[in-house]
Amino acid sequence: MAIEFIGFAATQETSESGPATPTATRNGGSPQPGAGHAPGPVVQPDYVHEVARVHEASGFDRVLVAHSSASPDGFTVADQVLTHTQGLGVLLAHRPGFVAPTLAARKFATLDAFHPGRVALHVITGGDDADQARDGDFTDKPTRYRRTDDFLDVVRKEWTATEPFDHDGEFYQVKGGFSAVRPAAPIPVYFGGASADAIRVGGKHADVYAFWGEPLAGIAERIRDVRAAAAPYGRNPRFSVSLRPIPAATETEAWERAREILRLTNERFGELRKAFNIDHSEQRGSQRLLEYAAQGEVHDKRLWTAIAKTTGAAGNSTALVGSYEQVAESLLDYVSLGVTTLLIRGFSPLADARDYGTLIDLVRSGAARDARTAPAALEDPVVPA
Template identity: 85%
Template sequence: MSIEFIGIAATQETSESGSSTPAPAATTRDAISAQTEAGSARGPVVQPAYLRALAQAHEASGFDRVLVAHSSASPDGFTVADQILSHTDRLGVLLAHRPGFVAPTLAARKFATLDAFHPGRVALHVITGGDDADQARDGDFSDKPTRYRRTDDFLDVVRKEWTAAEPFDHEGDFYRVAGGLSAVRPASPIPVYFGGASEDAVRVGGKHADVYAFWGEPLAGIAERIREVRAAAAPYGRDPRFSVSLRPIPIPASTEAEAWDRAREILRLTKERAEEARKVFNLDHAEQRGSQRLLEYAAQGEVHDKRLWTAIAKTTGAAGNSTALVGSYEQVAESLLDYVSLGVSTLLIRGFSPLADARDYGTLIDLVRAGADRTAALDTAEAAVPA
């Protein structure tokens, strides 16, 4: 099984060191929107040279894609994605998009146009939206069940716009189209990634997802979630792939103790800045089932399985993918391969120092891919032995 690695894009530099006070060139709101849990933003919100360096570092390290994330305060994702694709040769983008703000026919053409300029390097990450306050900042006051029903309708139209060779009509609960037809259609299907842990998310994602994305839960939790999504996908004849998002904290050619020292320093910095972030954004992830699950695991213990660390999730209220793998490069690679053994084929890994970690993760990627190749070779050899 081929392993896909996804990193993270950012338009603003962050630093783990120094004061938690943002640099004067950025407003507090903009700085918080760009910082990692343990890092302060520095300089303007959009820094073209930094974005290029980050994208090229991911490409050099062997990543397949980078996630262009979305929030109500983020720069326009389509522009960011085009910059990444234009300044790299192979790297793809996983472009996050929230249904409900752009008509699905137009959104489909925007993705198809981007793909036409960069064939095969574009994927759609559907973010229905789990934070009511963040939705409201862009003028959406619908509740979560309504948003998931809207996402279902949205994706039905998107796929029609991508594939229809003749004008089509659509009449759903949220969208009506008469004679829809796009002059630009993807030469090959644009993959649809989907996230969410609620029953509504699994129901809609099972219908539409090519790749279903999970946050970094313990192995037993991921196995449970894979079974749930497969059951939801089966009535539609779909067989999705699966992604897990984790925050590796590896130390190359050093001891496990040094990795834990760095993890504790990241936690200290995170605690310094967590309250500031909450005050600026009034963040509330209490209704997100994915966050609830991570917090439940954090309450059960700080470390799960071999080295899944939950302290950052507990400190931040599990705002996003916030569980880490701590250890040497070899140990972290071994833990990532444990997820692969469950059927996970995409690993979204991002660190706490975005550019430095993107450069360092090349070693980790090589170790995981080599391990997966060895396992595949052993499985092939065992299958060839007569019973």
């Protein structure tokens, strides 16, 4: 199966590390600007359009449009990305519980009708009670995952039913539900979460199950858990890993850049945490990353946990540090476990998205080479015990 690359599309240039030192391209081009929090409005249309076009030119398949209680409307941002590119897709994050599932299904189907085959749903149930409360939701995590389960049952019915349907669930009741707009091809459902409840619900619904960047042994463990949860439903999900590559022409240069990013993050992140009320301490995924960070700063060949430790593992925060060839090799190690989607974003978002084209080419050529020498490797991966 082909490797899918997903980038990240925000509405302004921002990063944990704030203003970073310029970095030169691998091929000796002019230095690229750093990634500080951009001045001006939160929504900057020209930046959205540029970041979308850069991702498409670099060979990305999709970009993630993320969600939080303070974020701009994701559907509008996704439409801007799709309208200003030719084939780039979006992975649109959606948090169940605030929009009726029948309406949410039609919103996704309508977006897909204008941009066929380029839309995917990323289900974010919500692991932060405080962030949920900012939008008026005071349920606990187990309740939210039960609600997500019910939500997705209705969404799939709304997408597929050719006759009016009824639904009588714990959270949603529908009488005579029907949508005049349905996706011509199934809209893929990506699912994130590290708790037992997340794995239970994600195993039932996920087409792609998404993990943060843990060491290889941790990802292998989680793949086994999700496959076991999916088996009773006859499902065979694909898997995604999210990482923050820091490549350079040489390993030494990459580590110099990594240390500068860490220095700037230490200076800036307290300000960001206060401004945006960032606290992921309740999320099992963040807890797992912090546990790995406590065990050591570097895991496997070059998985670096220092940024996760500094930020409290606030989201996707583990990095791969090394030369372009070394980072590509480490990404292929995840592929060898059965991972088919790599969500990569940098600390200088626009410059790194441009630079990652080299990395994407190396990974895809390496995967093609591996497939020729071991044709069954990607189709039937052996996950170590």
